[in-house]
Amino acid sequence: MTSSIDSIDFGQLVRAMGDAVIVADASGAIVVWNAAATRLFGFSEAEALGHSLDLIIPERQRSRHNEGYAKTVDTGITRYGSSLLRVPALHKDGHTLSIAFTVALLTGSQGQVGGVAAVIRDETARFNDDKALRRRLAELEQVAARSAA
Template identity: 60%
Template sequence: MNTSVDLHQLVECVGDAIVVADANEKIVLWNPAATRIFGYSEAEALGKTLDLIVPERQRQKHKEGYSKSMETGTTRYGTSLLKVPAKHQDGSTLSIAFTVGMLFDGSQKANGVVAIIRDETQRFAEERALKKQISDLENPDS
């Protein structure tokens, strides 16, 4: 059995978004799942900063964390699953869950990040509705 993996094919076929940004937050890789989730084509996303998908109210905190990660070569999130809002091309807010990994050049200096992103908007809305139903059942007079 041939186990060599065509990395391009892998990036293209996975159901989760794979987004790679360089040290300056410029998007350098954007797979078809990213297009499906965020609405931007690869051509529209490449070369843009991550502000493309980071909501306005989160941008300052995001920039500070990103800069610190590039300086230190570490991320405080490690392998944690992060759950944050994101912005779709049409302006709507998404609920996403993602993991992030640091990327390094040949001299081990941080030169970017890769994020594996899943759209959790529908699941989050369903969970919120269930919590409301439970609350309504537990507190019928409110």
């Protein structure tokens, strides 16, 4: 008996996702870039495919990212398959985004990591709201401390 999952076109699924889906090969070159990734980062699929993930990684985070990426590919271990990673990212026009994502390791028949898939969401508005709330809380704590003194 064939399940209905056998007939799913996973390319269609990736294209239809509301969240950005990016897949990079073991070297970090982008091999899948959906329409939501274009909306989020501003680069067209043609502009992104074949390029390094550095395209969307702020320069000050690139070294750390590349070290972590290489380690993940070498070991086949990541904690971000189930834990959300929140980091800054770059838009094509140069402005910074706050993104959250999880990853899936794509492995070959021998278990070697051949690529990494990421499902990414823009959390810039939430990040800015949280930052404003923390700032307001700090202000209120200062007022309360002065009043208590």
